[in-house]
Amino acid sequence: MRTAVLLYRLFDVADEINLELVERILSMEKVTSRLKLSRVPPKSIHIENPPVGVELGNDRIAFGGSDYEVSFYARIYDLGVISIIMHIFLPSAFGYEDFKQFAVILEQQIEYEQYFMAQLNKLKKTLLPALMGSSIGDYVEDFTVFFFTDWQAQWDPLPLLLGEEGPFSDWVRKDTLQHSYSYTPEDLIIITWDSALVYDASGSTELPELLEFANSQLLELRYYDGLLSGEMEKMYSDLQSIEQVGSFARLRHYRRIMGRLMQVVTEVTDITERIQNSVKVTEDIYYARIYSAALIIFRTKAWMDSVQRKMALIQQNYSMLSDEIVTARSTWLEVAIVLLITFEIILGLFSAFH
The missing domain is CATH 1.20.58 (Methane Monooxygenase Hydroxylase; Chain G, domain 1)
Structure with a gap:
């Protein structure tokens, strides 16, 4: 995957979801897949019942007065969770200042939430036979990932992670960056409680999937x-x-x-x-x-x-x-x-x- 922004909305929709039935229902019209971490030894991280993933289609959504192409993807978990991911494609000409302005817009704009609900309601209707039990309330988790295949060392990740222009105190900087990890010179991940910055030159999205x-x-x-x-x-x-x-x-x-x-x-x-x-x-x-x-x-x-x-x-x-x-x-x-x-x-x- 190339540089993009991934918006996650996770919804509790049932006590349990029959993933085998989910695959049978969705495979009639769409291609489904199971989550698999291909870059690690199979026995190192074992996922008991991997969620089912499915593409939901493309759209165009306005952010800050400009239209962006987006695609929607869903993952269905047996624990009763449906995750809707909005993949926002950013122009290849985007520079760091553009990324920073876009992060601030995301923090301030809420109109795009309706697109998540529309996708969720449509998917729930399709998967109704596979949903067991009902949820007791509107439990939702939201998470944002800024994904880069090219990251410059001089760029400041804080405006992206916090959705603010700054400037930031030393304490805020230290607290925000304390969970930074890197395995090679061509990868980096910084995790906060509601967002993450992921740099992977290969374009692999396995780390965002693990956070999800x-x-x-x-x-x-x-x-x-x-x-x-x-x-x-x-x-x-x-x-x-x-x-x-x-x-x-x-x-x-x-x-x-x-x-x-x-x-x-x-x-x-x-x-x-x-x-x-x-x-x-x-x-x-x-x-x-x-x-x-x-x-x-x-x-x-x-x-x-x-x-x-x-x-x-x-x-x-x-x-x-x-x-x-x-x-x-x-x-x-x-x-x-x-x-x-x-x-x-x-x-x-x-x-x-x-």
Whole structure:
């Protein structure tokens, strides 16, 4: 690929997507492919179920008053994510000042978002039979990659990465450039939390694809963190309302809440394991370091910790409800025993007097 700007929008659209069915549906009209990192040994980075990629077509979109040719591409992930990529073709005559102005325009302009939604809605309609479960909200991740096949050492990457003219303080410069990596004199990658600059003289887009994969994991963790927050609010609300019903009816409500909590815990445990196992890094190679750095920059671990903390709270409440039910059953059993003993005493007395 030649020098371009890649705009990513990742959407959570389902609990799970059947990728085999996706391939069958899309292959009727389009050419599909599976993500494959061809420049690394197959066993170094293993992708459990590679996403399905498909070209969606070309268009022309105005940025800053000028029309640019764009192409749309999608990747569908089994975790329930659809990624729409807008590939903006830049004129070959573009110089550094042009790149800088374009980055500022991208930061300020929002009209082009409608094109992502149009592509997403069309694709969701096509893939409806392959979508399993429904999303609980509008969870979206956006990411921008400035891709160069020719990068000059004297060019300043900060205006591109931050979408601002500058000037920038030394602290901002140091903080922005701290995650810079290079393997040869002809490649460079700088990663920030919502953008990256990738220079690869060969034109390979594997590093942007790896960043996209890390973003899909982040999106899913955000989704399930939100799901658990909603379940916890519902749980506390239900427990509060149950306090007003009788003790016998309360046990029935407790069992209903416990059933729902166990279902949520089982589902989230399964999906978090799949997220963690979706990419297995077995060797300390260049790509692995970039992937690990991306997870840190995107704060993926913080979201995973939040999910696990909420899971622990839910399991705690499950144990408390279980103890409450056991205690209530023991109490009712003791009452029943006392009643039986009392009944036997009354029968004995009744028999003695007659």
